[in-house]
Amino acid sequence: MALLNFSQDLGIDLGTANTLVFIKGKGVVVREPSVVAINKATGDIEAVGSDAKKMIGRTPGNIAVIRPMKDGVIADYDTTAAMMKYYIKLAQKNRSSFAKKPNVMVCVPSGITMVEERAVIDATKQAGAKDAFPIAEPFAAAIGAGLPVWEPTGSMIVDIGGGTTEVAVISLGGIVTSKSIRTAGDDMDDAIIQYVKRKYNLMIGERSAESIKMDIGSAKVPTEVDEMDIRGRDLLTGLPKTITITSEEIAYALKDTVDAIVESVKNTLELTPPELSADVMDRGIVLSGGGALLKGLDEVISDETKMPTFVAEEPLDSVAIGTGKSLEYIEQFRSQSKNSTHRFTD
Numbered sequence: 001m002a003l004l005n006f007s008q009d010l011g012i013d014l015g016t017a018n019t020l021v022f023i024k025g026k027g028v029v030v031r032e033p034s035v036v037a038i039n040k041a042t043g044d045i046e047a048v049g050s051d052a053k054k055m056i057g058r059t060p061g062n063i064a065v066i067r068p069m070k071d072g073v074i075a076d077y078d079t080t081a082a083m084m085k086y087y088i089k090l091a092q093k094n095r096s097s098f099a100k101k102p103n104v105m106v107c108v109p110s111g112i113t114m115v116e117e118r119a120v121i122d123a124t125k126q127a128g129a130k131d132a133f134p135i136a137e138p139f140a141a142a143i144g145a146g147l148p149v150w151e152p153t154g155s156m157i158v159d160i161g162g163g164t165t166e167v168a169v170i171s172l173g174g175i176v177t178s179k180s181i182r183t184a185g186d187d188m189d190d191a192i193i194q195y196v197k198r199k200y201n202l203m204i205g206e207r208s209a210e211s212i213k214m215d216i217g218s219a220k221v222p223t224e225v226d227e228m229d230i231r232g233r234d235l236l237t238g239l240p241k242t243i244t245i246t247s248e249e250i251a252y253a254l255k256d257t258v259d260a261i262v263e264s265v266k267n268t269l270e271l272t273p274p275e276l277s278a279d280v281m282d283r284g285i286v287l288s289g290g291g292a293l294l295k296g297l298d299e300v301i302s303d304e305t306k307m308p309t310f311v312a313e314e315p316l317d318s319v320a321i322g323t324g325k326s327l328e329y330i331e332q333f334r335s336q337s338k339n340s341t342h343r344f345t346d
C-alpha cells in the first residue's frame with residue numbers, strides 16, 4: 001500500500017502560449033497550447049490544447065475559443081483552473097487511485113504582482129495540487145537551460161515566451177537583477193497582422209501571423225530573401241485574397257518588438273554589478289522560450305550587447321525542465337518563500 005500511496009510531484013510551465021507538465025523521472029509529459037474551447041450556452045469544455053487551437057477563428061457562434069493566460073498571468077481564472085486540471089490528469093493518466101495529491105512547482109513571471117501570484121497558487125490548488133509553489137520564470141528557465149544558478153558566478157538568461165520577456169542575472173541561487181516586460185511572441189504576431197493590414201488592406205488571423213513568423217520571420221533583415229503566399233480577407237472587397245510577402249517585410253514589421261526585447265536586455269546589463277557582468281561576458285547570454293527561435297535574434301542581441309549569445313538546447317522546454325528540477329528543493333521553497341516568489345526576486 002505504501003507504494004500505491006505515494007505522490008508524484010509535478011512541475012508546470014503555465015505559459016501564455018503553451019502549458020507544459022514535467023514529472024520527476026519522466027521529463028516533460030504534456031506539451032500543449034494554453035487554449036480552451038467552451039460551449040457558450042452550457043459552459044461545457046468542448047476542447048483543450050491543440051484541438052482547441054485548431055478552432056481559433058473557425059468557431060460557430062455557440063463556441064468561444066479562449067486563451068485564459070495573457071501577458072504571463074491569469075486572465076480567466078476558472079478556465080485556467082479547468083485547463084490545468086485537464087493537463088494534470090493527462091500527465092497522471094496511469095496514476096493509482098490511492099496516490100496522494102501532488103505538490104506542484106509552477107512558474108510565474110518575475111514581474112508578477114502579489115494578487116496575480118495568489119491567483120496562480122489558488123488555481124493550481126483548484127486544479128488538484130496539494131500545495132503549489134511559485135518559482136520565478138527566468139530562474140526556472142536558467143535551471144532548465146543548465147546554467148550554474150547555485151554557483152558564485154553570474155548567469156544571464158533571456159526567456160522570450162508568448163506574453164512576456166523575462167531577463168535576469170542569477171548568482172548563488174538568487175536573481176540579482178531582472179526585468180520583465182509584457183512584450184514577446186504574441187506582440188510579434190500582432191505586429192505582422194497590423195503590417196499586412198496597413199500595407200495590403202488584408203486581414204489575416206493570429207494563427208496565420210504566427211506561421212508567417214515561424215516560417216520567414218527574422219530579427220534582422222535577412223541576406224537571402226524568402227517569400228511566402230498568405231491568404232486573408234480583402235478589407236476593401238470583403239473577398240478572400242492571396243498575396244506574396246517577403247522575409248524582408250516581416251523583419252521590418254517585427255523591428256519594434258525586437259528592439260523592445262534588446263532594450264530590456266541592455267537595461268538589465270546596465271543594472272548588473274561589474275563582477276557579474278564580467279562573468280556574463282565570459283559565459284555569454286542564454287536565450288530560452290519559443291521566441292528564442294526567431295531567426296537571427298541571438299545575433300542581434302550579441303551585436304547590440306557585444307556579448308556572446310546562445311540559444312538554449314531545448315528553448316521551449318527550459319522553463320518546464322527547470323520547474324521539474326526545482327522539485328528537489330521543494331522543502332527549501334516551502335520554508336524560504338512561504339508561497340511567494342517575491343523573496344527570490346527582491
Ligand SMILES: Nc1ncnc2c1ncn2[C@@H]1O[C@H](COP(=O)(O)OP(=O)(O)OP(=O)(O)O)[C@@H](O)[C@H]1O
Binds near residue numbers: 217
Ligand atoms: N520557430 C519559431 N520562431 C519564432 N517564434 C516561435 C517559434 N516557435 C515558437 N515561437 C513562439 O514562441 C512563443 C511561445 O513560447 P513559449 O511556449 O516559451 O511561451 P509561453 O511560456 O507559453 O509564454 P510566457 O512565458 O510569455 O507565458 C509563441 O509566441 C510562438 O509563436
